Amino acid sequence: MSGADWVQALAGAVGGVALFDDPIDLLSYQRDCSVVPPGGAALAARPANAEEVAALVAAAARARQPVYVRGGGTMYAGGANPHAGGLVIDMAGMARVLELDLARGIVVVEPGIRFAELLEVLAPHGQTVGIVPLTGPAATVGGAVAAHALGTGSARHQSMGDCVAGLEAVLADGTRLRTGSAACHGAGFFQRYCIGPDLTGLFLGSDATFGVVTAVCLWLYPAPAARASFCLGLPDAAAAGRFLAAVQGCELTRNVWYAAGYEGAAVRARVTAAQPARTVAAWPGFCVAFDLGGAPGEIDADRARLAALAGEEGGDEFAAFDEAYFRKLRYDETYWYSFAGYFGRSRCAILMSSLPCDRLAVFCAAVEEQRKRWPAFVWGAASVVCRRGLHGGVLAFYDERHEWETMRQAIAGAADALVAAGCVPYKSGKLWAPQVRACTEYFQVLEAIKRGLDPQGLLSPGNLGLGA
Amino acid sequence: MPPGAQWQENAGFMTKLLASLSPEFVQRYERDLYHCSSCNYCVDAVWPERGLNHVCATMQQHTRAPGYSGRGFIEAARAILDGVPLDGDALATRVFTCTTCGNCESACPIGLRPASIGQALRRELVNAGCVPEAVGAARADIVRDGNPYGTPRGARENWAEGLAPAPGAPTVTYFAGCAAVADAAEARAGHALLAQAGAAPSLGPAACCGAALAELGCAREADALAAAAAAALRAPAAPAVVAGCECRRHLAQAAGVESAGLPGWLWSAVQSGAVAVKIKDGLGRPLRVHLLESCQLKRTARGAPATDEDAALALFAALGIEACNAGYPSAYALCCGAAGGMPRIQPQAAARMARARLPAGDIAVTVDPRCAAHLRQAARGTACAVYGFAEFVQAHCTLTPRRSGAGAQPQ
Numbered sequence: 055m056s057g058a059d060w061v062q063a064l065a066g067a068v069g070g071v072a073l074f075d076d077p078i079d080l081l082s083y084q085r086d087c088s089v090v091p092p093g094g095a096a097l098a099a100r101p102a103n104a105e106e107v108a109a110l111v112a113a114a115a116r117a118r119q120p121v122y123v124r125g126g127g128t129m130y131a132g133g134a135n136p137h138a139g140g141l142v143i144d145m146a147g148m149a150r151v152l153e154l155d156l157a158r159g160i161v162v163v164e165p166g167i168r169f170a171e172l173l174e175v176l177a178p179h180g181q182t183v184g185i186v187p188l189t190g191p192a193a194t195v196g197g198a199v200a201a202h203a204l205g206t207g208s209a210r211h212q213s214m215g216d217c218v219a220g221l222e223a224v225l226a227d228g229t230r231l232r233t234g235s236a237a238c239h240g241a242g243f244f245q246r247y248c249i250g251p252d253l254t255g256l257f258l259g260s261d262a263t264f265g266v267v268t269a270v271c272l273w274l275y276p277a278p279a280a281r282a283s284f285c286l287g288l289p290d291a292a293a294a295g296r297f298l299a300a301v302q303g304c305e306l307t308r309n310v311w312y313a314a315g316y317e318g319a320a321v322r323a324r325v326t327a328a329q330p331a332r333t334v335a336a337w338p339g340f341c342v343a344f345d346l347g348g349a350p351g352e353i354d355a356d357r358a359r360l361a362a363l364a365g366e367e368g369g370d371e372f373a374a375f376d377e378a379y380f381r382k383l384r385y386d387e388t389y390w391y392s393f394a395g396y397f398g399r400s401r402c403a404i405l406m407s408s409l410p411c412d413r414l415a416v417f418c419a420a421v422e423e424q425r426k427r428w429p430a431f432v433w434g435a436a437s438v439v440c441r442r443g444l445h446g447g448v449l450a451f452y453d454e455r456h457e458w459e460t461m462r463q464a465i466a467g468a469a470d471a472l473v474a475a476g477c478v479p480y481k482s483g484k485l486w487a488p489q490v491r492a493c494t495e496y497f498q499v500l501e502a503i504k505r506g507l508d509p510q511g512l513l514s515p516g517n518l519g520l521g522a
Numbered sequence: 523m524p525p526g527a528q529w530q531e532n533a534g535f536m537t538k539l540l541a542s543l544s545p546e547f548v549q550r551y552e553r554d555l556y557h558c559s560s561c562n563y564c565v566d567a568v569w570p571e572r573g574l575n576h577v578c579a580t581m582q583q584h585t586r587a588p589g590y591s592g593r594g595f596i597e598a599a600r601a602i603l604d605g606v607p608l609d610g611d612a613l614a615t616r617v618f619t620c621t622t623c624g625n626c627e628s629a630c631p632i633g634l635r636p637a638s639i640g641q642a643l644r645r646e647l648v649n650a651g652c653v654p655e656a657v658g659a660a661r662a663d664i665v666r667d668g669n670p671y672g673t674p675r676g677a678r679e680n681w682a683e684g685l686a687p688a689p690g691a692p693t694v695t696y697f698a699g700c701a702a703v704a705d706a707a708e709a710r711a712g713h714a715l716l717a718q719a720g721a722a723p724s725l726g727p728a729a730c731c732g733a734a735l736a737e738l739g740c741a742r743e744a745d746a747l748a749a750a751a752a753a754a755l756r757a758p759a760a761p762a763v764v765a766g767c768e769c770r771r772h773l774a775q776a777a778g779v780e781s782a783g784l785p786g787w788l789w790s791a792v793q794s795g796a797v798a799v800k801i802k803d804g805l806g807r808p809l810r811v812h813l814l815e816s817c818q819l820k821r822t823a824r825g826a827p828a829t830d831e832d833a834a835l836a837l838f839a840a841l842g843i844e845a846c847n848a849g850y851p852s853a854y855a856l857c858c859g860a861a862g863g864m865p866r867i868q869p870q871a872a873a874r875m876a877r878a879r880l881p882a883g884d885i886a887v888t889v890d891p892r893c894a895a896h897l898r899q900a901a902r903g904t905a906c907a908v909y910g911f912a913e914f915v916q917a918h919c920t921l922t923p924r925r926s927g928a929g930a931q932p933q
């Protein structure tokens with residue numbers, strides 16, 4: 055079918071669904087926040103409910119057209135970029151809270167709801183959800199599920215998938231599947247691990263390659279009664295890695311809503327930028343910053359225990375970083391968007407990987423290598439503390455008009471270097487596709503599942519290296 | 523049309539547009555275009571800390587097609603610089619369906635300027651002769667009549683008929699602008715407020731200052747009109763200017779004429795002790811109003827110490843009037859659709875925007891006369907009473923000058 059024919063056939067098949075085919079409107083569906091090249095869809099659709107999603111997917115399958123799914127578009131791995139053309143399904147029109155059950159401790163939402171909107175619904179009930187990305191004003195729950203989001207809550211819960219009790223997805227043939235307890239007709243969502251294997255997990259971090267998520271059930275947690283931020287300076291990344299492993303080992307993360315590690319260079323840059331006159335006698339080589347939440351007495355006690363553990367590694371409180379940067383990042387709305395400062399100067403390519411705490415120094419050394427290899431760019435390393443292990447972010451700043459191509463090469467090189475250093479692709483999208491394919495047995499099983507669920511390979515081709 | 527003809531036509535138009543693109547456009551906005559991270563905050567963010575809820579009135583009340591959003595303008599402008607062939611008419615339709623409220627610009631977490639880029643695109647499209655029919659018609663009306671409301675030029679100043687000239691030398695120039703054509707009652711109330719506060723108002727020039735043309739992207743004509751108005755407003759010994767709505771911003775930007783809005787002027791006079799204000803006897807208390815902020819005046823005042831909304835809020839607080847949405851910024855609501863030429867270009871969408879802005883009942887007060895006129899139309903048949911600021915003060919308060927020449931100094 056020619057481009058115009060299938061668009062017409064699909065429009066006829068899906069009736070009242072909002073469709074956009076003007077090239078000017080499609081410009082906004084080319085890419086997410088990543089350094090990955092844009093794609094070019096022939097059509098975008100904004101369904102209002104799961105029935106419309108099923109109709110769209112089935113119609114695209116009949117026309118043998120690829121289907122990409124877009125949430126807020128705030129991810130940085132290119133998963134939403136429609137490289138193979140076809141149809142983009144924009145989930146922004148599906149943003150309702152479907153069910154709020156305080157007794158069961160769950161909220162079921164449509165995937166297009168923004169986190170900030172969901173938090174506003176939950177706030178009067180004193181509740182929150184487990185993970186909230188730092189891009190919460192625009193990031194959607196569906197996007198976060200599809201791309202393994204992290205952020206506020208990672209230190210308590212790990213990542214987005216650990217907070218999902220079940221979901222509904224439309225499969226490539228238009229079938230609607232419910233997972234967890236809701237797979238049992240009439241039971242509803244309340245438990246993830248039941249019946250048999252965890253089918254919910256198939257869709258977490260799958261970048262819409264196995265199905266289009268149309269509803270997500272999240273567990274609720276009481277919102278913290280009090281919060282406090284503080285920072286610890288440690289001699290170097292190796293000491294910080296040991297300290298964080300000890301923190302995780304004794305479950306001291308239970309009241310940590312967000313924690314992140316910063317290299318010495320970043321610490322110096324941030325403190326001196328905010329307070330130029332400041333000289334700190336002994337700048338720490340590494341800083342770990344905490345945002346604690348819970349009962350006031352509990353967080354005071356945890357703070358003292360964290361400081362004591364840091365002391366065992368030669369660390370101490372480092373209030374200057376909290377004052378100059380971290381408190382603003384967490385509480386001042388102008389810093390809400392975590393990378394605003396960076397983006398304000400230039401575009402930022404972000405490469406996220408997972409690593410155990412004992413690899414923190416190796417991770418930082420790998421980033422240092424990139425700095426030497428690509429001196430024209432400014433490089434940064436930041437690590438988000440999880441319940442277990444870390445997610446390490448490589449940040450590289452560039453001028454998109456003149457340096458995009460070179461930056462893509464640099465990021466591809468950084469991805470190889472990180473895997474060689476024992477780090478693992480995280481938020482894979484298209485950014486990590488070659489490295490995902492290199493996980494041979496894992497990738498073979500991914501391909502087999504893909505063949506079973508999407509034999510025509512129409513769902514998000516290119517993501518996770520599938521169907522590329 | 524044979525295959526490819528549309529593409530060729532688009533490519534031809536883009537080549538022409540690129541060639542005619544003003545150097546200022548590239549200089550001023552290139553950085554924004556290539557720094558945009560496509561994060562979508564400016565399209566549909568929910569950001570309580572900044573009082574933003576879905577951001578864009580056009581996206582909420584006209585279409586969800588993203589080309590109509592701030593980010594859409596950035597994408598289109600970048601595509602133009604990158605030489606992507608776009609359809610000129612489709613581009614113009616999108617760029618001219620925007621209230622110019624600036625909410626997208628407030629939402630951008632890294633300070634990019636999608637609304638300004640949309641307005642700059644309007645100017646470039648006007649220069650390239652590519653504007654929607656409704657825009658061309660609105661422009662012709664403004665040039666012919668000195669207002670966008672279809673009122674003949676000769677009747678433009680009818681609102682001021684019968685106003686008694688101020689005794690003695692004027693202490694304030696009251697420039698009601700063309701909003702007075704749409705809402706004579708508010709314009710007259712403004713004049714009366716100044717007089718009752720002890721000022722001696724004279725009327726500003728009976729001509730368009732160009733603000734309405736500037737919104738449509740007709741920069742050259744708009745600037746020439748502003749210069750002419752400025753010459754009159756700046757005549758030797760001319761008193762300070764009190765003006766409303768978009769005129770203030772345009773006169774300042776295009777001709778360097780500083781002015782005060784009525785709420786700022788009155789509050790400043792009250793604070794200095796020059797005027798006393800009290801609620802009229804016999805009115806039940808507490809009075810409860812929704813103060814609807816104007817996106818236009820808010821943008822004018824960005825970075826300034828206080829806005830007219832702040833002044834109105836302070837005055838209401840001093841009078842014991844409860845602004846019931848004060849703790850929940852009405853910026854959280856979206857543009858009422860009075861601005862950007864929307865009532866002429868997309869009247870139905872502009873009316874939907876206004877209806878969405880109105881509170882369910884009660885009294886709504888706006889400090890922008892143009893918003894007042896637009897909202898009042900939308901409120902017909904509803905339980906909501908819409909007032910311009912001056913009308914509200916006239917209806918509910920008494921003003922007593924305390925010193926001679928009271929309030930002569932605008933804020």
Ligand code: SF4
Pocket residue numbers: 577578579580581590591592619620621622623624625626627636637640857
């Ligand atoms: S200026 Fe206002 S109406 Fe125009 S695109 Fe921005 S938010 Fe939307």
Ligand code: SF4
Pocket residue numbers: 557558559560561562563564565592593596629630631632633634635636
């Ligand atoms: S203009 Fe700003 S808010 Fe809009 S997409 Fe670009 S970076 Fe995001």
